[in-house]
Amino acid sequence: MTKGAVRFEAVTKMFGDVVALKPLSLDIAPGTLVTLLGPSGCGKTTTLRLIAGLESATSGRILIGGEDVTHLSATYRKVSMVFQSYALFPHMTVRENVAYGLTVTKTPRAEAHARAEEGLAMVGLKGFGDRLPSELSGGQQQRVAVARAIVLEPEVLLLDEPLSNLDAKLRRHVREEIREIQQRLGLTAVYVTHDQEEAMAVSNRIIVMRNAEIAQEGTPFELYDRPASAFIADFIGDANLIGVEVTRTGAETEILVNDTRITLPLAHDKTGPAQMVLRPHQVQLSPEPVPGSFAAEISYAAWLGNVIQYTLATPVGPLFVLSPPVAHPFAHGDTVHVNFRPEDVRLVRTA
Structure with missing residues:
Protein backbone atom coordinates (compact mmCIF):
# COMPACT_ATOMS: atom_id res chain seq x y z
CA MET A 1 0.00 0.00 0.00
CA ARG A 226 -26.61 2.17 -12.63
CA PRO A 227 -28.18 2.67 -9.21
CA ALA A 228 -28.36 -0.50 -7.12
CA SER A 229 -31.55 0.48 -5.30
CA ALA A 230 -34.44 2.89 -5.29
CA PHE A 231 -32.71 4.81 -2.49
CA ILE A 232 -29.60 5.42 -4.64
CA ALA A 233 -31.67 6.32 -7.70
CA ASP A 234 -33.63 8.89 -5.72
CA PHE A 235 -30.64 10.23 -3.79
CA ILE A 236 -28.24 10.67 -6.72
CA GLY A 237 -30.05 13.15 -8.93
CA ASP A 238 -33.78 13.39 -9.51
CA ALA A 239 -35.57 10.20 -10.48
CA ASN A 240 -39.05 9.01 -11.29
CA LEU A 241 -39.65 5.63 -9.65
CA ILE A 242 -42.46 3.73 -11.34
CA GLY A 243 -43.81 0.40 -10.15
CA VAL A 244 -43.66 -2.29 -12.85
CA GLU A 245 -43.97 -6.05 -13.19
CA VAL A 246 -41.03 -7.95 -14.67
CA THR A 247 -42.60 -10.68 -16.82
CA ARG A 248 -39.51 -12.11 -18.53
CA THR A 249 -35.78 -12.12 -17.75
CA GLY A 250 -32.64 -12.97 -19.68
CA ALA A 251 -30.30 -10.92 -21.85
CA GLU A 252 -33.32 -8.70 -22.38
CA THR A 253 -36.08 -7.97 -19.87
CA GLU A 254 -39.78 -7.61 -20.49
CA ILE A 255 -41.79 -5.38 -18.18
CA LEU A 256 -45.45 -4.53 -17.83
CA VAL A 257 -46.14 -0.85 -17.20
CA ASN A 258 -49.58 0.74 -17.45
CA ASP A 259 -50.88 -2.43 -19.21
CA THR A 260 -48.19 -2.07 -21.89
CA ARG A 261 -45.44 -4.66 -22.39
CA ILE A 262 -42.02 -3.15 -23.06
CA THR A 263 -38.78 -4.98 -23.85
CA LEU A 264 -35.70 -3.45 -22.25
CA PRO A 265 -32.16 -4.05 -23.56
CA LEU A 266 -30.83 -4.95 -20.10
CA ALA A 267 -30.54 -8.03 -17.92
CA HIS A 268 -32.54 -8.48 -14.72
CA ASP A 269 -32.26 -11.34 -12.27
CA LYS A 270 -35.87 -12.24 -11.47
CA THR A 271 -39.49 -11.78 -12.42
CA GLY A 272 -42.03 -10.04 -10.21
CA PRO A 273 -42.46 -6.51 -8.86
CA ALA A 274 -39.69 -3.97 -9.49
CA GLN A 275 -39.25 -0.25 -9.90
CA MET A 276 -38.40 1.47 -13.13
CA VAL A 277 -36.01 4.41 -12.85
CA LEU A 278 -36.61 7.17 -15.37
CA ARG A 279 -34.67 10.41 -15.09
CA PRO A 280 -36.65 13.66 -15.62
CA HIS A 281 -34.76 14.61 -18.79
CA GLN A 282 -35.47 11.17 -20.30
CA VAL A 283 -39.24 11.63 -20.33
CA GLN A 284 -40.53 12.72 -23.74
CA LEU A 285 -43.76 14.71 -24.09
CA SER A 286 -45.85 15.15 -27.22
CA PRO A 287 -49.25 16.73 -27.91
CA GLU A 288 -50.41 13.67 -29.86
CA PRO A 289 -50.13 9.96 -29.01
CA VAL A 290 -47.22 7.94 -30.37
CA PRO A 291 -46.74 4.14 -30.22
CA GLY A 292 -46.26 3.03 -26.62
CA SER A 293 -47.20 6.40 -25.08
CA PHE A 294 -49.83 7.09 -22.46
CA ALA A 295 -51.85 10.21 -21.68
CA ALA A 296 -51.10 12.56 -18.77
CA GLU A 297 -52.15 15.98 -17.55
CA ILE A 298 -49.84 18.89 -16.76
CA SER A 299 -50.41 19.71 -13.08
CA TYR A 300 -47.50 22.15 -12.77
CA ALA A 301 -45.35 24.04 -15.27
CA ALA A 302 -42.47 26.44 -14.67
CA TRP A 303 -40.15 28.13 -17.16
CA LEU A 304 -36.68 28.35 -15.58
CA GLY A 305 -34.75 29.89 -18.45
CA ASN A 306 -32.58 27.00 -19.58
CA VAL A 307 -35.17 24.32 -18.85
CA ILE A 308 -38.93 23.87 -18.45
CA GLN A 309 -40.03 21.97 -15.37
CA TYR A 310 -43.26 19.97 -15.40
CA THR A 311 -45.13 17.81 -12.94
CA LEU A 312 -47.53 15.37 -14.59
CA ALA A 313 -50.54 13.50 -13.27
CA THR A 314 -50.35 10.07 -14.93
CA PRO A 315 -51.86 6.57 -14.58
CA VAL A 316 -48.56 5.40 -13.01
CA GLY A 317 -48.38 8.26 -10.52
CA PRO A 318 -46.90 11.78 -10.62
CA LEU A 319 -43.90 12.29 -12.91
CA PHE A 320 -41.29 15.02 -12.73
CA VAL A 321 -40.08 16.13 -16.16
CA LEU A 322 -37.37 18.50 -17.39
CA SER A 323 -37.68 19.63 -21.01
CA PRO A 324 -35.61 21.94 -23.21
CA PRO A 325 -36.99 25.48 -23.54
CA VAL A 326 -39.40 26.05 -26.43
CA ALA A 327 -41.33 29.08 -27.65
CA HIS A 328 -44.71 27.59 -26.72
CA PRO A 329 -44.42 25.25 -23.72
CA PHE A 330 -47.26 23.16 -22.37
CA ALA A 331 -49.42 24.86 -19.76
CA HIS A 332 -51.19 23.78 -16.59
CA GLY A 333 -54.14 21.57 -17.46
CA ASP A 334 -52.88 20.52 -20.89
CA THR A 335 -53.16 16.88 -21.92
CA VAL A 336 -49.88 15.44 -23.17
CA HIS A 337 -48.62 12.01 -24.13
CA VAL A 338 -45.68 10.46 -22.28
CA ASN A 339 -43.05 8.32 -23.97
CA PHE A 340 -39.50 7.19 -23.24
CA ARG A 341 -36.74 5.19 -24.86
CA PRO A 342 -36.42 1.61 -23.51
CA GLU A 343 -32.62 1.96 -23.48
CA ASP A 344 -32.93 4.80 -20.94
CA VAL A 345 -34.78 2.67 -18.39
CA ARG A 346 -33.07 1.13 -15.35
CA LEU A 347 -34.67 -1.37 -12.97
CA VAL A 348 -34.08 -1.55 -9.21
CA ARG A 349 -35.43 -3.69 -6.43
CA THR A 350 -38.60 -2.50 -4.73
CA ALA A 351 -37.17 -2.45 -1.19
Whole structure:
Protein backbone atom coordinates (compact mmCIF):
# COMPACT_ATOMS: atom_id res chain seq x y z
CA MET A 1 0.00 0.00 0.00
CA THR A 2 1.44 3.38 -1.00
CA LYS A 3 1.56 6.76 0.66
CA GLY A 4 -1.83 8.36 1.14
CA ALA A 5 -3.90 5.19 0.79
CA VAL A 6 -6.64 4.68 3.38
CA ARG A 7 -8.05 1.31 4.36
CA PHE A 8 -10.81 0.30 6.76
CA GLU A 9 -10.93 -3.35 7.76
CA ALA A 10 -14.30 -4.21 9.35
CA VAL A 11 -14.27 -0.98 11.39
CA THR A 12 -17.18 -0.40 13.76
CA LYS A 13 -18.10 2.44 16.07
CA MET A 14 -20.47 2.34 19.03
CA PHE A 15 -21.62 5.19 21.24
CA GLY A 16 -22.94 3.22 24.19
CA ASP A 17 -25.72 1.07 22.75
CA VAL A 18 -26.01 3.19 19.61
CA VAL A 19 -24.45 1.74 16.45
CA ALA A 20 -22.83 4.71 14.69
CA LEU A 21 -20.99 2.54 12.15
CA LYS A 22 -21.63 -1.06 11.20
CA PRO A 23 -18.63 -3.22 10.13
CA LEU A 24 -17.16 -1.08 7.36
CA SER A 25 -14.45 -2.13 4.91
CA LEU A 26 -13.23 0.27 2.23
CA ASP A 27 -10.14 1.26 0.26
CA ILE A 28 -9.30 4.78 -0.86
CA ALA A 29 -6.59 4.94 -3.51
CA PRO A 30 -3.78 7.49 -3.12
CA GLY A 31 -4.16 10.75 -5.02
CA THR A 32 -7.93 10.42 -5.38
CA LEU A 33 -10.78 12.50 -3.99
CA VAL A 34 -13.44 10.26 -2.48
CA THR A 35 -16.68 11.68 -1.13
CA LEU A 36 -18.71 10.21 1.70
CA LEU A 37 -22.28 11.12 0.81
CA GLY A 38 -25.54 10.50 2.56
CA PRO A 39 -28.36 11.89 4.69
CA SER A 40 -27.84 13.13 8.24
CA GLY A 41 -27.04 10.34 10.69
CA CYS A 42 -25.83 7.87 8.05
CA GLY A 43 -22.30 7.54 9.47
CA LYS A 44 -20.29 9.66 7.02
CA THR A 45 -18.96 12.18 9.57
CA THR A 46 -18.18 9.38 12.03
CA THR A 47 -16.12 7.70 9.29
CA LEU A 48 -14.23 10.95 8.62
CA ARG A 49 -13.53 11.47 12.33
CA LEU A 50 -12.25 7.89 12.59
CA ILE A 51 -9.74 8.61 9.81
CA ALA A 52 -8.71 11.82 11.57
CA GLY A 53 -8.27 10.11 14.94
CA LEU A 54 -10.92 12.31 16.54
CA GLU A 55 -12.90 9.15 17.33
CA SER A 56 -11.55 5.72 18.23
CA ALA A 57 -12.78 2.55 16.54
CA THR A 58 -14.75 0.09 18.63
CA SER A 59 -13.36 -2.75 16.53
CA GLY A 60 -11.50 -3.33 13.28
CA ARG A 61 -8.36 -1.73 11.83
CA ILE A 62 -7.62 1.62 10.16
CA LEU A 63 -4.53 1.92 7.95
CA ILE A 64 -3.09 5.07 6.38
CA GLY A 65 -0.24 4.62 3.92
CA GLY A 66 0.02 0.98 4.99
CA GLU A 67 0.56 1.91 8.66
CA ASP A 68 -1.90 0.70 11.29
CA VAL A 69 -3.12 3.90 12.95
CA THR A 70 -6.12 2.40 14.72
CA HIS A 71 -4.82 3.33 18.16
CA LEU A 72 -2.83 6.45 17.21
CA SER A 73 -4.16 9.80 18.39
CA ALA A 74 -4.91 12.58 15.91
CA THR A 75 -1.60 14.28 16.73
CA TYR A 76 0.40 11.40 15.29
CA ARG A 77 -1.59 10.80 12.12
CA LYS A 78 -0.46 12.41 8.87
CA VAL A 79 -3.84 13.94 8.16
CA SER A 80 -5.23 17.49 8.12
CA MET A 81 -8.86 18.52 8.37
CA VAL A 82 -10.78 21.43 6.90
CA PHE A 83 -13.79 22.10 9.10
CA GLN A 84 -17.26 23.30 8.16
CA SER A 85 -16.88 26.40 10.33
CA TYR A 86 -13.36 27.25 9.00
CA ALA A 87 -12.18 27.51 12.66
CA LEU A 88 -9.96 30.54 11.97
CA PHE A 89 -8.61 32.56 14.90
CA PRO A 90 -10.16 36.05 14.54
CA HIS A 91 -7.31 37.83 16.40
CA MET A 92 -4.57 36.31 14.20
CA THR A 93 -3.60 37.47 10.73
CA VAL A 94 -4.23 35.19 7.78
CA ARG A 95 -0.52 34.31 7.73
CA GLU A 96 -0.54 33.44 11.43
CA ASN A 97 -3.64 31.30 10.97
CA VAL A 98 -2.04 29.31 8.16
CA ALA A 99 1.21 28.92 10.10
CA TYR A 100 -0.50 27.91 13.35
CA GLY A 101 -0.18 24.14 12.94
CA LEU A 102 3.49 24.50 12.03
CA THR A 103 4.26 26.60 15.10
CA VAL A 104 2.52 24.04 17.33
CA THR A 105 4.93 21.40 15.98
CA LYS A 106 7.88 23.68 16.91
CA THR A 107 8.73 24.73 13.36
CA PRO A 108 10.89 27.90 13.57
CA ARG A 109 8.72 31.00 13.19
CA ALA A 110 10.47 32.30 10.06
CA GLU A 111 10.17 28.94 8.32
CA ALA A 112 6.52 28.58 9.39
CA HIS A 113 5.64 31.99 7.99
CA ALA A 114 7.52 31.31 4.75
CA ARG A 115 5.62 28.04 4.28
CA ALA A 116 2.38 29.84 5.13
CA GLU A 117 3.04 32.32 2.33
CA GLU A 118 3.64 29.39 -0.05
CA GLY A 119 0.35 27.85 1.08
CA LEU A 120 -1.53 31.09 0.50
CA ALA A 121 -0.04 31.34 -2.99
CA MET A 122 -1.23 27.78 -3.71
CA VAL A 123 -4.84 28.77 -2.97
CA GLY A 124 -4.68 32.06 -4.84
CA LEU A 125 -4.29 34.35 -1.82
CA LYS A 126 -0.77 35.64 -2.30
CA GLY A 127 -0.47 39.03 -0.63
CA PHE A 128 -3.34 38.45 1.82
CA GLY A 129 -1.13 37.36 4.73
CA ASP A 130 -1.40 40.58 6.77
CA ARG A 131 -5.20 40.71 6.70
CA LEU A 132 -7.50 39.51 9.45
CA PRO A 133 -10.09 36.79 8.69
CA SER A 134 -12.88 39.36 9.15
CA GLU A 135 -11.48 41.29 6.18
CA LEU A 136 -12.00 38.33 3.83
CA SER A 137 -15.06 36.98 2.06
CA GLY A 138 -16.50 33.60 3.00
CA GLY A 139 -14.86 31.94 0.01
CA GLN A 140 -11.48 33.47 0.86
CA GLN A 141 -11.79 32.31 4.47
CA GLN A 142 -12.45 28.79 3.24
CA ARG A 143 -9.32 28.92 1.10
CA VAL A 144 -7.34 30.05 4.15
CA ALA A 145 -8.61 26.97 5.98
CA VAL A 146 -7.48 24.80 3.05
CA ALA A 147 -4.05 26.49 3.02
CA ARG A 148 -3.66 25.87 6.77
CA ALA A 149 -4.35 22.19 6.18
CA ILE A 150 -2.06 21.64 3.19
CA VAL A 151 1.02 23.42 4.62
CA LEU A 152 1.26 20.55 7.11
CA GLU A 153 1.96 18.29 4.10
CA PRO A 154 -0.57 15.65 5.11
CA GLU A 155 -0.87 12.25 3.50
CA VAL A 156 -4.64 12.66 3.63
CA LEU A 157 -6.71 15.84 3.46
CA LEU A 158 -10.10 15.61 5.17
CA LEU A 159 -12.91 18.03 4.37
CA ASP A 160 -16.04 18.10 6.54
CA GLU A 161 -18.95 19.85 4.77
CA PRO A 162 -16.48 22.57 3.69
CA LEU A 163 -18.91 24.58 1.55
CA SER A 164 -22.10 24.51 3.61
CA ASN A 165 -21.67 28.12 4.82
CA LEU A 166 -21.36 29.56 1.30
CA ASP A 167 -24.08 30.69 -1.09
CA ALA A 168 -24.86 28.56 -4.15
CA LYS A 169 -22.80 30.49 -6.71
CA LEU A 170 -19.77 30.73 -4.41
CA ARG A 171 -20.05 27.01 -3.57
CA ARG A 172 -19.60 26.16 -7.24
CA HIS A 173 -16.55 28.40 -7.50
CA VAL A 174 -14.82 27.19 -4.33
CA ARG A 175 -15.46 23.50 -4.99
CA GLU A 176 -13.72 23.90 -8.36
CA GLU A 177 -10.76 25.51 -6.57
CA ILE A 178 -10.57 22.74 -3.97
CA ARG A 179 -10.65 20.10 -6.72
CA GLU A 180 -7.93 21.91 -8.71
CA ILE A 181 -5.68 22.17 -5.63
CA GLN A 182 -6.20 18.51 -4.75
CA GLN A 183 -5.31 17.38 -8.27
CA ARG A 184 -2.35 19.72 -8.62
CA LEU A 185 -0.80 18.56 -5.34
CA GLY A 186 -1.74 14.91 -5.84
CA LEU A 187 -3.36 14.75 -2.41
CA THR A 188 -5.54 11.94 -1.18
CA ALA A 189 -8.74 13.67 -0.05
CA VAL A 190 -11.81 12.44 1.77
CA TYR A 191 -14.74 14.82 1.44
CA VAL A 192 -17.98 14.70 3.44
CA THR A 193 -21.20 16.27 2.19
CA HIS A 194 -24.94 15.67 2.03
CA ASP A 195 -25.14 17.58 -1.28
CA GLN A 196 -25.23 15.07 -4.15
CA GLU A 197 -24.50 17.69 -6.84
CA GLU A 198 -21.41 18.80 -4.93
CA ALA A 199 -20.26 15.19 -4.58
CA MET A 200 -20.70 14.48 -8.28
CA ALA A 201 -18.80 17.65 -9.23
CA VAL A 202 -15.60 16.97 -7.25
CA SER A 203 -15.24 13.21 -6.78
CA ASN A 204 -13.26 10.43 -8.38
CA ARG A 205 -15.45 8.04 -6.41
CA ILE A 206 -18.50 8.44 -4.19
CA ILE A 207 -19.37 6.24 -1.23
CA VAL A 208 -23.07 6.61 -0.48
CA MET A 209 -23.90 5.73 3.12
CA ARG A 210 -27.22 4.86 4.71
CA ASN A 211 -28.07 3.51 8.16
CA ALA A 212 -24.39 3.39 9.24
CA GLU A 213 -23.20 1.30 6.29
CA ILE A 214 -22.32 1.60 2.60
CA ALA A 215 -25.36 1.56 0.32
CA GLN A 216 -23.33 1.74 -2.90
CA GLU A 217 -19.99 3.07 -4.11
CA GLY A 218 -18.67 3.93 -7.55
CA THR A 219 -17.89 6.77 -9.91
CA PRO A 220 -20.47 9.56 -10.21
CA PHE A 221 -21.54 8.14 -13.58
CA GLU A 222 -21.93 4.59 -12.23
CA LEU A 223 -24.11 5.73 -9.34
CA TYR A 224 -26.27 7.91 -11.57
CA ASP A 225 -26.59 5.51 -14.50
CA ARG A 226 -26.61 2.17 -12.63
CA PRO A 227 -28.18 2.67 -9.21
CA ALA A 228 -28.36 -0.50 -7.12
CA SER A 229 -31.55 0.48 -5.30
CA ALA A 230 -34.44 2.89 -5.29
CA PHE A 231 -32.71 4.81 -2.49
CA ILE A 232 -29.60 5.42 -4.64
CA ALA A 233 -31.67 6.32 -7.70
CA ASP A 234 -33.63 8.89 -5.72
CA PHE A 235 -30.64 10.23 -3.79
CA ILE A 236 -28.24 10.67 -6.72
CA GLY A 237 -30.05 13.15 -8.93
CA ASP A 238 -33.78 13.39 -9.51
CA ALA A 239 -35.57 10.20 -10.48
CA ASN A 240 -39.05 9.01 -11.29
CA LEU A 241 -39.65 5.63 -9.65
CA ILE A 242 -42.46 3.73 -11.34
CA GLY A 243 -43.81 0.40 -10.15
CA VAL A 244 -43.66 -2.29 -12.85
CA GLU A 245 -43.97 -6.05 -13.19
CA VAL A 246 -41.03 -7.95 -14.67
CA THR A 247 -42.60 -10.68 -16.82
CA ARG A 248 -39.51 -12.11 -18.53
CA THR A 249 -35.78 -12.12 -17.75
CA GLY A 250 -32.64 -12.97 -19.68
CA ALA A 251 -30.30 -10.92 -21.85
CA GLU A 252 -33.32 -8.70 -22.38
CA THR A 253 -36.08 -7.97 -19.87
CA GLU A 254 -39.78 -7.61 -20.49
CA ILE A 255 -41.79 -5.38 -18.18
CA LEU A 256 -45.45 -4.53 -17.83
CA VAL A 257 -46.14 -0.85 -17.20
CA ASN A 258 -49.58 0.74 -17.45
CA ASP A 259 -50.88 -2.43 -19.21
CA THR A 260 -48.19 -2.07 -21.89
CA ARG A 261 -45.44 -4.66 -22.39
CA ILE A 262 -42.02 -3.15 -23.06
CA THR A 263 -38.78 -4.98 -23.85
CA LEU A 264 -35.70 -3.45 -22.25
CA PRO A 265 -32.16 -4.05 -23.56
CA LEU A 266 -30.83 -4.95 -20.10
CA ALA A 267 -30.54 -8.03 -17.92
CA HIS A 268 -32.54 -8.48 -14.72
CA ASP A 269 -32.26 -11.34 -12.27
CA LYS A 270 -35.87 -12.24 -11.47
CA THR A 271 -39.49 -11.78 -12.42
CA GLY A 272 -42.03 -10.04 -10.21
CA PRO A 273 -42.46 -6.51 -8.86
CA ALA A 274 -39.69 -3.97 -9.49
CA GLN A 275 -39.25 -0.25 -9.90
CA MET A 276 -38.40 1.47 -13.13
CA VAL A 277 -36.01 4.41 -12.85
CA LEU A 278 -36.61 7.17 -15.37
CA ARG A 279 -34.67 10.41 -15.09
CA PRO A 280 -36.65 13.66 -15.62
CA HIS A 281 -34.76 14.61 -18.79
CA GLN A 282 -35.47 11.17 -20.30
CA VAL A 283 -39.24 11.63 -20.33
CA GLN A 284 -40.53 12.72 -23.74
CA LEU A 285 -43.76 14.71 -24.09
CA SER A 286 -45.85 15.15 -27.22
CA PRO A 287 -49.25 16.73 -27.91
CA GLU A 288 -50.41 13.67 -29.86
CA PRO A 289 -50.13 9.96 -29.01
CA VAL A 290 -47.22 7.94 -30.37
CA PRO A 291 -46.74 4.14 -30.22
CA GLY A 292 -46.26 3.03 -26.62
CA SER A 293 -47.20 6.40 -25.08
CA PHE A 294 -49.83 7.09 -22.46
CA ALA A 295 -51.85 10.21 -21.68
CA ALA A 296 -51.10 12.56 -18.77
CA GLU A 297 -52.15 15.98 -17.55
CA ILE A 298 -49.84 18.89 -16.76
CA SER A 299 -50.41 19.71 -13.08
CA TYR A 300 -47.50 22.15 -12.77
CA ALA A 301 -45.35 24.04 -15.27
CA ALA A 302 -42.47 26.44 -14.67
CA TRP A 303 -40.15 28.13 -17.16
CA LEU A 304 -36.68 28.35 -15.58
CA GLY A 305 -34.75 29.89 -18.45
CA ASN A 306 -32.58 27.00 -19.58
CA VAL A 307 -35.17 24.32 -18.85
CA ILE A 308 -38.93 23.87 -18.45
CA GLN A 309 -40.03 21.97 -15.37
CA TYR A 310 -43.26 19.97 -15.40
CA THR A 311 -45.13 17.81 -12.94
CA LEU A 312 -47.53 15.37 -14.59
CA ALA A 313 -50.54 13.50 -13.27
CA THR A 314 -50.35 10.07 -14.93
CA PRO A 315 -51.86 6.57 -14.58
CA VAL A 316 -48.56 5.40 -13.01
CA GLY A 317 -48.38 8.26 -10.52
CA PRO A 318 -46.90 11.78 -10.62
CA LEU A 319 -43.90 12.29 -12.91
CA PHE A 320 -41.29 15.02 -12.73
CA VAL A 321 -40.08 16.13 -16.16
CA LEU A 322 -37.37 18.50 -17.39
CA SER A 323 -37.68 19.63 -21.01
CA PRO A 324 -35.61 21.94 -23.21
CA PRO A 325 -36.99 25.48 -23.54
CA VAL A 326 -39.40 26.05 -26.43
CA ALA A 327 -41.33 29.08 -27.65
CA HIS A 328 -44.71 27.59 -26.72
CA PRO A 329 -44.42 25.25 -23.72
CA PHE A 330 -47.26 23.16 -22.37
CA ALA A 331 -49.42 24.86 -19.76
CA HIS A 332 -51.19 23.78 -16.59
CA GLY A 333 -54.14 21.57 -17.46
CA ASP A 334 -52.88 20.52 -20.89
CA THR A 335 -53.16 16.88 -21.92
CA VAL A 336 -49.88 15.44 -23.17
CA HIS A 337 -48.62 12.01 -24.13
CA VAL A 338 -45.68 10.46 -22.28
CA ASN A 339 -43.05 8.32 -23.97
CA PHE A 340 -39.50 7.19 -23.24
CA ARG A 341 -36.74 5.19 -24.86
CA PRO A 342 -36.42 1.61 -23.51
CA GLU A 343 -32.62 1.96 -23.48
CA ASP A 344 -32.93 4.80 -20.94
CA VAL A 345 -34.78 2.67 -18.39
CA ARG A 346 -33.07 1.13 -15.35
CA LEU A 347 -34.67 -1.37 -12.97
CA VAL A 348 -34.08 -1.55 -9.21
CA ARG A 349 -35.43 -3.69 -6.43
CA THR A 350 -38.60 -2.50 -4.73
CA ALA A 351 -37.17 -2.45 -1.19
